[in-house]
Amino acid sequence: MSRHALVFGATGLIGRHLILALGQAGVRVSAANRSPESYRRLVRWLEEHGHGEAPADLRVDFETPSLVHGDAADVTEIYNCAGAYRFGMPAEEARRANVDSVRAIVAFAAGLPRLRRLVHVSGYRVGGQDPEPWSDERRRETYEALGAYEASKVESDAVLQATADRLGVPWSIVNPSSVIGDSVTGESDQQLGLAASVKEIWQGTMAALPGGATTFVPVVTVDHLARFMTLLPLDEGAERSAYWVLDDDTPPLPDLLARVAEHYQVRAPRTRIPVPLLKRLPRWLTKADPETLTFLSDDRYPTGPADAFAARHGLARPDVVTSVLRWADHLAAHRFGALPAGRRRFTVVGGVRTFELGEPDAPTVVLPGLPVNADTWAPAAAALGHARVVDLPGLGLSAGGRGDWPRWLAALVDETGARHLVGHSVGAAAALEAALARPDLVERLTFVSPFFLQARARLAARSALLSRWYLGRVRPESLAERLTGDVAYAGALESSVADLRRGRVAAEVARLLADVGREDRRADLRAGLRRYPGSVHVIVGADDPLTAEGRMLLDTLPRATVTVVPGAGHHPQLTHPDELAHALRVPSEDSPPVVPS
CATH class of the missing domain: 3.40.50.1820 (Alpha/Beta hydrolase fold, catalytic domain)
Structure with a gap:
């Protein structure tokens, strides 16, 4: 059966690279865009990156029951890369962007007669949730403990599973780690998370390396993640499965930042600050949003199924250190988003x-x-x-x-x-x-x-x-x-x-x-x-x-x-x-x- 993919969040980092990967796989693509301006920006970017036929422009409006305006009747696969990635959001704003949008997309998917798979992007720290409905008390406690962004992603993971199972929508979930730039060019316009630490290394403003010998902040290149996602609708065994897509060979965070400093030919901080102490320091001193500190962890993740899936489809991971250094080069060359073009x-x-x-x-x-x-x-x-x-x-x-x-x-x-x-x-x-x-x-x-x-x-x-x-x-x-x-x-x-x-x-x-x-x-x-x-x-x-x-x-x-x-x-x-x-x-x-x- 011919493939027709509909991508939500098409203008974001993952969405753009996903469309490139789908195009390389010969898949017809439609992009759900909020405005003609965002579609034009997407098409320009795709043209600059050698993408052939422009995706069809479908208008999305999360405030309307129909959700998508345009011809999507023959869509065979939906990719949900939409949502808000921003720390410090009010809880209601985060829930509208990351939870309510999931409900709307699943309901829309349930009405597509040829749909083979809904692929949802969750996260490595929030995936694998129990799909049972949340009580008001659980919601309040989770949002207070994790902050609005991470809590909304936790809730959306559960909502996706529960709603899709109830409506009979076949789903797969990817739980990527910190998404860095393209493995070949390093290209990325994402400045949050690990990129902010790389910027401090470049500027020489980092007073101490965060974490210890086991602090693990894994990464995955955006092009590898995109190729992984395009394979999911082809594999019947991936239905109702979640995959942690990350590189287990990512060095511990202090070592990773030290490698970046060496590559930049700047001096890395000699001092390391343990995560428990870092979480106790005032924000004016750490200059870090409290929500980001939950990502500084010694935890490891169940990557076995994702590794087996990639091996089954002949998808090899790029070298992690080489990819990180190329990404670091791209960030510095573009002055960490100040000069993106x-x-x-x-x-x-x-x-x-x-x-x-x-x-x-x-x-x-x-x-x-x-x-x-x-x-x-x-x-x-x-x-x-x-x-x-x-x-x-x-x-x-x-x-x-x-x-x-x-x-x-x-x-x-x-x-x-x-x-x-x-x-x-x-x-x-x-x-x-x-x-x-x-x-x-x-x-x-x-x-x-x-x-x-x-x-x-x-x-x-x-x-x-x-x-x-x-x-x-x-x-x-x-x-x-x-x-x-x-x-x-x-x-x-x-x-x-x-x-x-x-x-x-x-x-x-x-x-x-x-x-x-x-x-x-x-x-x-x-x-x-x-x-x-x-x-x-x-x-x-x-x-x-x-x-x-x-x-x-x-x-x-x-x-x-x-x-x-x-x-x-x-x-x-x-x-x-x-x-x-x-x-x-x-x-x-x-x-x-x-x-x-």
């Missing part, structure tokens, strides 16, 4: 963990300056097209430091196909070093605000100690005013400020600022530029001009051009991204200005 990733260049954004393997590579990061170049890079922006070692989101530059720059050119290097400020020095080392491979050099052809920095910038103190405490508004003269650009600098407060980034920036202020360093770079045989395009803001010496040097080079951006200063990528992108695309002939559109 765009092509952002970590790569390894010359042995250095490196962040880049834009098109992978694009030949045009932008090397940002100080004290900003790759994110400040994102609008200009998008307007330029077919380009990527890469944080230099020790800056932005990249690991390493100044000592890694020679090896890193060689690998950037030799291994990643960089052919047009765009260096901004200190990035101009890096671009020149790479071009001098491999003039046969670097075809073009573009310098944006090259410090060694401009006036020296103010005295304060030449003091590493003062700069480090300032950069470690600066606010976006202050930095925007200092760099552009206008606090309106504070929003574009929030990520740069966040980076400066992480690890040793501020110290690395301060050292480089002091280095670029040294006259011998500037003279060495000018001498290197004189030796470079290739074409050079220099872009400067009108308010941050070349020195007379710098202009004279460029006049002696047979293949050098200069573009001046009216109204711009040292950071045109912040103030004039479109004009800068135009200048990068079309090098000028002997310094005609770029006219703003």
Whole structure:
């Protein structure tokens, strides 16, 4: 019999990946959406992830008896991924989202003549409930003990079984653990739960590792869970069965977080705090919602049936540690949900963990300056097209430091196909070093605000100690005013400020600022530029001009051009991204200005 799946909660993390898995299995899919806008967002996401035919758009309204508006008569399987995953909800809100919705979906399923299975997503801490009806006293005690979210999931598990059995609806339940990103890409937009702890590791704000040697917070990748779910309607033995889908090889929580810290190349907390003590500490100190602490447990779960089911269908689990680290990379690259869209990733260049954004393997590579990061170049890079922006070692989101530059720059050119290097400020020095080392491979050099052809920095910038103190405490508004003269650009600098407060980034920036202020360093770079045989395009803001010496040097080079951006200063990528992108695309002939559109 041909399969037609109806997915509730289709726009959520599990729902989206489930539709991908169903599509790969050749199953026709309809998505129950609350609004046309949510459906359009779903279709865009599916298209971006290679899904072919868009699912049918059925409208769902939990306030109406019919529940679903649209043609669902031939639906053979329903997947309920709907519900609210949020801590701190009032009890009634949680019950409407997670209990009442289950009753409505089961009642709807009972009226479908071709239905083979209702697959319900429960949870590893709440599954396996007795389907007996709850008394008011039991409901009150459970919600007080567990909190509204977890209690509503416990109740919905029982309600699903009881209602489905009463109405004759064939069901299967999956009880997944903490759902992390895709096992290959790490992609996930879920920021609650374990992701919040990973964020603390990244930021260096975790005071102590939670739990002990047996604290078990298991994970499962979203793509493995989705594939598991698609197989359930095909297996008659899975009817009226519940499966705990999680990876028993997940390391104990402190060890798992320590592995993430090692991967991030940051220091993990040396102290461990036992769970009983953690539960007694005030919330203002732990910064954790009390509802999340119930997940810190030594409990193990009955995974045998799920493992046997997966083995029977040839479904292998991906390596858990590899998957966790890919997920951690995705979270950090997308700044833990602050920048959810765009092509952002970590790569390894010359042995250095490196962040880049834009098109992978694009030949045009932008090397940002100080004290900003790759994110400040994102609008200009998008307007330029077919380009990527890469944080230099020790800056932005990249690991390493100044000592890694020679090896890193060689690998950037030799291994990643960089052919047009765009260096901004200190990035101009890096671009020149790479071009001098491999003039046969670097075809073009573009310098944006090259410090060694401009006036020296103010005295304060030449003091590493003062700069480090300032950069470690600066606010976006202050930095925007200092760099552009206008606090309106504070929003574009929030990520740069966040980076400066992480690890040793501020110290690395301060050292480089002091280095670029040294006259011998500037003279060495000018001498290197004189030796470079290739074409050079220099872009400067009108308010941050070349020195007379710098202009004279460029006049002696047979293949050098200069573009001046009216109204711009040292950071045109912040103030004039479109004009800068135009200048990068079309090098000028002997310094005609770029006219703003």
